Amino acid sequence: MSERTLRGKVAIAGIGETTYYKHGQSPDAEFKLALQAILAACDDAGIDPKEVDGFASYGDDRSDAPRLAAALGIKELRFSNMHWGGGGGGVAASVANAAAAVHSGMANCVIAFRSLAQGQFARYGRSRLGAAAMGDDAFLAPYGLISPAQRFAMKITRFMSDHGIRHEALRAIAMASYHHAQSNPRAVMYGRPLTEEKYDASRWIIEPFHRLFDCCQENDGAGAVLVVPADRAKDLPHKPTYLLGTAQGGHHRSAAPVHNAPDYASAHFPTVAKNMWAMAKLGPQDVDVVQAYENFTGGVLLSLVEHGFVDPKKANEFLVLENLLAPSGKMPMNTSGGNLAECYMHGLEMVNEAVRQLRGTANNQVAGAEVVAVLGGPMVTPVSSLVLGTEATL
């Protein structure tokens, strides 16, 4: 029996995104943004959009596959997939699901995408609850625990306290994203640098570890990648970027109700990271560039620890700005500005950036990057991650 793996079996042939807007400022409807990003990814890949035969997304994306297929005049829809879970937990999983469809022969040419014009709907940071709180919320909302930041904050408090990690480590994570955004004209925070002083003076969202700049913004836009069989990618315009490893899910009862996960102070990657590295036949020491989804900087810390990039005992020394910067830091991270400063496109912008780094076309290029890891949205369940590489890594 042949080895069951996606390693080297599929490639990302095209990437696309819309203009990224501040929250509520997109002149275009959310569905139109999705169409723009998808067409851009096809154009980048040199593939006729009518050849697309599948769509994969996550986070309850409102731009549904049947409508996309009809709007784009797709000849034949062969794969449509929505990954369970909110936010960006499914960003890598959407690419993985597209990859599984392509590798299994269910489809040939699948778009993984995210479209988001939250301003046309409701804000994440404000309650959408009615007069009665249902399900888990019944045990949370009456105590003023409502927003995403509040859902995760007690994980961060406990982990930072247990390991004696200082808030300055989180500041370095935020500053790396803002630093890279200053040389990325696509970035929403282009021209708006962040200093230590500005970070330290920013208001508390939640004590003890969430200042304003530890929290993601909301944005409008869309991003998409086109996944094809590895063989096909060789004949397309760009240098192929191969999927080396990917995994999704969560460890034992990570979604247990009312904050009862046995391993609570976690981003929920322990098993996912292990499975991803096993498929990739690589480890964190092999990675040239890291894209780590920031919903909150504390979540990035947990992701980095659980993927083996950071030893919590050394987090205070290692998580300093110079180590996180392209081109020559020890661990260049969020090189396009990430969710915090390029665009909160629920991490899809990080997949695009990973591809750019491997093609050698990034705004903050790490010379000779061969392997890039994308760590998806942390602290939800399911979470997901992936590793991409150049042909040399196969």
Add this chain to the structure above:
Amino acid sequence: MSTTTKRALPDGLPAPDQPPLTKPYWDGTRAGKLVIQRCKGCGAHQWGPEWVCHRCHSFDLGWEEVAPTGRIWSWQRPHHPVHQALTGFGPYTIVLVELPHAGNVRMVGNLICEPTAPVEIGAEVEAVFEPHDEADPPYTLVQWRLKD
């Protein structure tokens, strides 16, 4: 049993839905008791409520009164108002309380304290029942304060 008429948070936050799965808990708090799920098959404590025991898959889940005491496992102090009822209020303190005598299940509530009071992981706390008699249906929240 300790109750309070001074509420931890302003009125107007969502009230808890009380469907059949969780009704015994809310009935308990109305009577000033902390009751949680305990499997009649294997004895595992379980929180929050679910239809099946996560350990032995028995559907025969009972409810057991447990001592209303615990220790702070983690905490947070929100400043940013996330609900209109909280505008102009705060900061306030949310704690995750572990019940070591009930299988280490954890509960979320407010810590009754000054908004600048230091909070210590591991500190011993006791439940304070906060009735909302005027609500329809009425309900009682479980808040926490440091043990003397």
